[in-house]
Each structure stands twice: as C-alpha cells, then as structure tokens.
Amino acid sequence: MAKVGGWRGKTLRVNLTTGEITSEDTLEKYKDYLGGTGIGYKVLWDEVPVGTRAFAAENMLVFGVGPLAGTGAPSNSRTAVTTIWPLTDPDTFVGSGHMGGHFAAELKFAGWDSIIIEGKAEHPVWLSIEDDKVKLKDARHLWGSGIYRTTAEINAEMGPTAQIAAIGPAGENMVPLSVVINGYCHSAGGVGGVMGSKNLKAVAVKGSGSVNIAADQKDWKELIQYALTLIGSNNQHVVPSTPQPWAEYYDPGSRWTASKGVYWGAANPPVETGFCNPHDVHKIGLRCHKGVKDFGKDFGGTYTVRMGGCYACPIRCFAQIDYPPLEGKYGYSRYIANTCMGWFSPRQVFHEFPEGPEGELKAREAMVLGSHLVNDLGIWDNYALMQKVFNYAATHGMLEKILPADEYKSIPWELWEKGDPAFLLDFYRRIAYKEGVLGKDLGDSTLKTMKKWQIPEDFYKKFKWKYWKMGHPLHHSVEDSGQIGALINMQYNRDSQNHSHTNFQNSGLPIEIQKKLAAKVWGSPDAVDEKGHWTPMNRYKAKAAKWASIRKELHDSLSLCNWMYPWVASPLKERNYEGDTALEAKYFSLATGIEVTEEELDLYAERIFNLHRALTIMEMNTRDMRDQHDTAPDWVFEEGPEPFTPGSNRFPREDIEKAKDYFYEVCGWNKEGLPTRETLERLGLKDVADRLEKAGLLG
Amino acid sequence: MKEDKDKNTVEKIAEVIGVNKPTSRRRFLIGSAIVAGAVYGSSVLYRQINIAEDNNGNKRVVILKNAKGVLVSDPTRCVGCRRCELACTEFNDGRSSPTLSRIKVARNLNYGPQAVQLGFRRGHGKFGDFLVIQDMCKQCPHPVPCATACPYDAIEAKPPLNARVVNTEKCVGCEICQRACPWDMISFDEEADKATKCTLCDGNPQCVEACPTGSLRYVPWRDLTKDFHPRQAGMLAVTEECDICH
C-alpha cells in the first residue's frame, strides 16, 4: 500500500463540557466502520450508556463523513449525523439524520474524517474548524438567530467558502422535530434539538487541503468516466418521463424530467433542458428538473433558475426557485431552494386549497414560503407526519378540545381555511418557539403527540404517506417494494432512510428487464415483482432486502448518496440496461488504495448494519425483536383488495412473518431477530457478541 | 500579436512601457534571449520581456506571445457541482483540492464574487440569486500581470498554445504572482511549494470535459480582460496607447 487515500486520517473529538479538543487516528480506530453512520454507531456503542436520553449531556453527536467524501466519485458529500434520536418514546434509541451539501467534502479538505461531539457547553458556542485550527467560539451573539443569519455571520467571520451546519431557534429550544442545516437548505432531520441541548449553535468548516486518490490518476479518471455512463437521473431513474427520440422506454413517474420545451425558465436567458441522451455527458446535469417534478410544468418551468445540489453530484435534485411575490407578499427572499419533502410538507399543513388556478397557486406559494420558514427556523417535518397529525386533529374538531380556549382563538384559522400561505408564518413560529400547547406538541416526538391527542385508529389508515411505527411514517415500504419494503421499514427507529430498493423498483424499465437484472444480482428473477403485482414471499426477496439494507449503510458510511446509489440498472440499451453494483468497491479501492471486492466491501457494510442492530437490541432490551421491534402496522394486513391481486398492497400476516423468517436467515439472525455469535464473529464483532450475551440478548 | 516581430516592434513596446534606456534594452535583449531560448528555442525568443524588477532589482520587460485558447463559461448553466474543480486536480494532480484547482467555483458558490455582506440575498450564489460564477484564468495578453510580476521569469507562454504556465523549475514559491493576478487566479500547490495555474491542459481542458451541463467552453483566445471586472482592486491598467499587441 503506497499511500492511503480517501480518508484524511484524523478524527476530531470535541468535548463541550471541558472545552477539550483532540484528534484521533481514523484508520487505527474506525477503519473497520469506514465513516458516516459506521463511526456514529461505533461511538454510540462504545461510549454512550444504554438508556441515555437524547437531550442528556451524556448523549453524543457524531458528524460522520466517509472516505469518498470530497473525491470525484459522483454524488458524495453526505454527512450522517448519528446520535440518540429524540423522536421515539422513550427517546433512547439510535438514529441518524443525513445531510448533503458541501459540508462533508469541506471537512475532508480541512483534514478531518469525522467529528465526535460530547458533553454540553456552559453557554452557546459554535465550533470553528479551519484546517487544524479548531476552536470553540462564543455564540451568544448568534443565539436566537435564524439559520440564514447565523450562516452569513459565520461566513463573514471565516470567509465565504466555509461550510456551516447550523441550527435555528427550533434546535435551540430543543424542539425534538428540528434540523441542522448546511448550505442554505441541506438538512439533517431530527438532530437539531440535540445540538441545542448541547448549546452548540453551529459547526463551521473551511479547508485548504486535499483528499488524495491512491490510484494512478488515469485509472481514476477512467473509472469516473465509466461511472458517468451508468448514472441515471435522481433516484437512479434510468428512463425519461416522456417519450424521447433516444429512449426506448419512458415512465411518467421518472425523475428524468428534462425534455424539449422544459426550461429553467427563470434563468437569464432561459435554459432549455432538452433531450438528454445518456451518451452526452454535458447534459447529465440537466436531466433532473426537480422544479417541474415538484411544482408541475407551469410553475416549476417558469420560476426555476437552475438546479442545485451537493458536492460532486452531476444530478441536481434541488430546484432553485425565483418567485418574486415572496418578497412583497410575505417578506421573505424571492429566492428559495429545496427538494421533495422540503416543499411538500408545508403544503400539507393545509387541509385544502380553493379549487382552480388560484388554489393551485396558493398551494405552490405555501411550498416556497413554508420552505423558507423551515429552513430558517430549523424545523423538521418527520416526513410530513407532523403536518398530517395537525391536519387530522384540525379537521376533526379535536383541537378545540385539546388547546386552551385562548390559544385556540389566537390561531388565524380563517387563513388556514382559505388555504392562505400566510398561515404558515404563524404556524411554524409556534413550533420553533414552543408556543402554547399546539407549538409544543407539534414539535415534540410525533408518537408522543399522537398518544397525547388520542389520535384514533382511522388516522393510521387514512393517509397516503402512512404511519409505520415508533412515531415515524413509512418510507418506501409495501406500497413501493412489497415485502422488501416492509422488511426495510422494520429495521430502524426512524423512517428507514433507505433508497437502495426503491431506486431499482422504480427505475422505469419494463418488468421483463427488471427481472433479468434482478436475476444477475440476487440469483433469481423472482427477487423483484412488478409494482402493485406482488407475489408471495420468497428467499430471493429476502436476499434483496438484506442487500438493500447493507448497501444503505455502505453509502451512509462511505458518504455516497443512497438517493442515487446503488446502480443495478443503467440507462444504456447497449448494456441491456445493466448498471454496476461493484462501483462502490471500485471507487473505494482506487481512492483508498485498499483493494476490495464488492463482496469484501459488503462485509464492512454488514458489520455496520449489525452494529446498528445490536445497539437497537440493547436499547429495546428484549429478545423478542421480531414482535416488539420488527413490526408492520395493521393497515399492511387489513387495507385494500385481496392480497396478491393486481393493485393490492395488502399482505397476509403469514406472508410477512415468512418474510421475517427468510430475512433473519439470510442475515444470520435467529428466529427472534437476534444476530448469532457466529454471525457477529464472522463480521469481526466478537465484543458485540460478548456484550449481547452478557445482557442475555444474543441470538 | 504577430508570431515574429522585428526589433522595432520590441523597441516600440519598450518605449511605451517606459523602459527605453539603452542599457535596459540591451539587458532585455540579451537576458531574454538566453532565458526564452533555453526553454522554448530560438523561434520564440522575443516573448520574454520583463517590465517589473527582477530579483536583483533590475528593470526588465516581459512580453508573452498571445495565448491561442481560453476558457469561457456560461454561468446561467452552472449548477455548482464543482466537478470541474475535481477534474482539474484529480486528473492533473491525483488529488482532490478546491484550493489547488485552477478553475474556481467554491469561492463564488455561496455568495458570489462579492462574498458575504449585508443584503447578500441580492447578491449571487446559493444565498443570493443562485447564479454561480466560475472564475477562470483569462490567459491575459501583454502585459500579463502574473508573468510580469514574477521576479524569476517563472510564468511563461508554453507552446504550442502559449498558455501562461508556471515553470516549476524556476518557481521558488514566493507567491508574488498570486498577489499580481487581478482575478486571483493563481493557485498554490502546498505540497510542491510552487505556484500553479491554468495550463489549458494542452488543449483538452479537464474541466470542460467534466462539466455536466456544458457550462464551460474552450475557445480560441480573445481578450477577456476587457470584458470582466476584476474581483478586487489593483488590476494592472492596460493603457490606451498600448495598441501594439491588443
């Protein structure tokens, strides 16, 4: 091994209680966990006692970044912020929020692989990292400020290139439903309050160094160029959304929304996205017009200035909107950027908008205005579950009883009823500042609030974006990927944050091709079903579910984006649409100089996945993970037409139990869902096996 | 500027820029013949004329033959992915480093060239109107500020494109060129302890090849110094009279 590339070799540790700042050898201590969520889980396992609550000073916070952050491996620079998650009840479970942007890369340029934060500062501070100059600075002048101003103030101090991850008033006030945001709109959900509980206003990084590529630069370039022939659009959708001359297939659901006549209309002059033939590398960045996807062709096409996104990612999934009325009407900047739920969740605060074009416009104004408010105040939406709970309670006359009369009256209901976006100014303020019962409850763990408000059964069935368990909604579950989705949604203590399966399921290719690709990766075409045409569980689906799960951890640990990877499929007809599932291993080998095969790198990922499992088992303190933790909500079994009939997302209970059986089997866990000693030792986790055994929780 | 110039032209330039004393002229003719000749051969021996002081305090004149190519951009298409910076350093230097990159996006990404200030919402960049402005070397015509400032004659026009290139044999890492470039386009390679700048990658610029939106172009050289505001004060003025090579 000539030189190790990728990693910078040092991990930063900051003790907020003592003010001590130290450096650790990344490779010596954390190499087996890669970085990202891997280092996060490892630190929690080693150092945070079971039962520690989210906002306790003993909780730790790991800004985990991996060896590929800062390299040219496409779509990197995700930071995994791992901690004890404040949104479960009790708040004693491992969880992580993930943010893109340019923060992770900048941390690497500053010479650091990850940041471990412990303790609690006496008064508000921010962490300033300028290469090896690391300081805790007084943040009392920033406390109370929104994220926009905080970021600008720190940039004024450190220079415009610093990347700043800050919390807003919501985080300061320890609102469990709060975020940390870097680069204007890249948020990590759920962890803002943990920062607030530690009196940590922001982490700011500026680096002047390099991330080395161990391999010869020609080989690296060849690999990158090869990878860029296989990349799809956002979520690795590999066909366009409309028929196009170069494309054999199209799928209206695809995020490959570029087309003739589809513009970044607010650019000066407007830029036409056009047909983006996959062989034209200079059009990769135009493929995903998320403005059109999220706002529709008229509004999105007219007001999008360009697409933005993360470091080194040629697929831009953040629509950057210039909507002038925001200024005059609402007093916020006309410029606003976000993606997906960042737009949709504010809109879902409303029960309805007036019919017709006026209402449509209001809905869109709610999206852009609400996005500013949550970006600046630092509020999370729990994938809009919070908005749905509010909406349900409001439309069912529950709030009149729940809220004190004065408070109820002080809410501008007439705005809400008219679908007037101005309602959001009041709504989000209450949450960020924990005002009254409404503000406090909505910002709290959604699970607690649902219990407290006695949200009835039918709520759980009513909404498209449904409740799953432990206070979180589904995230690409049965409705998306059948039993694979169910298994994935059972594993985590928050929504699963996994896109490995959905990216493939929704690639846009016809099912015959999908089946051929599935056979190559998981050994049988039966590993994938046509969406909505689910078939009974089989072992290959369990294999695919395990693969998807460990790849999620792999991406979160290497700092690749799981919203893009893995690439089972590609847009290339000449390859029969085959992607390359060994890409991660190829990047890793060339970047770090540590040669690994796909299977070897998957072992790292499996280790990380099992460490998360072990943490969860300790925190659950039960041998019965199967029934206590790995659960699916009742609607999976009860709602919809007969199981296995076209269009039905309903599954028989036995089938889901069988799915667990097979899944545990391929994972090397026992019937209760506990990893066996053999499995843990195979993954180099003997100490984990020992501790689980001592606690009586080994499989 | 023509490929070959007669002595008169050189004399005229020397006159215009105020180093017309016979001793200085002789010094230039002899000095640059050796320097340039050693590097590029006799066909380009006129190109090295210093106007600033050399390391011994002697006045010299530097004239570099015009470049043949230059990078231009269309910022409306730039999505701020920084794959150009990556290509510049990963494929040329084997490491990823935005500060080393000779195309500069990071510094304008958040707030635009004006950096952060009150009212940043009305500026450029992610925190403003979203416009991302890429900064590239303009391959300046005479008087080339960076080359002129270098006391070691280390910035040369490298044939066949005549890109202004740092000759690492000569560069001592004094960073004076960094201060001289009005557009702040000289990078510093900390590992080599040398200045480094855009070389046009011998005609196949890595950044252009890498840009996923076609925002960058490599085009025949034209004088961009006239089209762009400097990022900061201190630009070396090109006088009206200096019409010989502009």
Ligand code: SF4
């Ligand atoms: S002065 Fe600056 S812009 Fe002009 S050639 Fe030198 S580095 Fe390039």
Ligand code: SF4
């Ligand atoms: S590669 Fe192109 S789009 Fe990306 S930052 Fe550079 S110029 Fe902009």
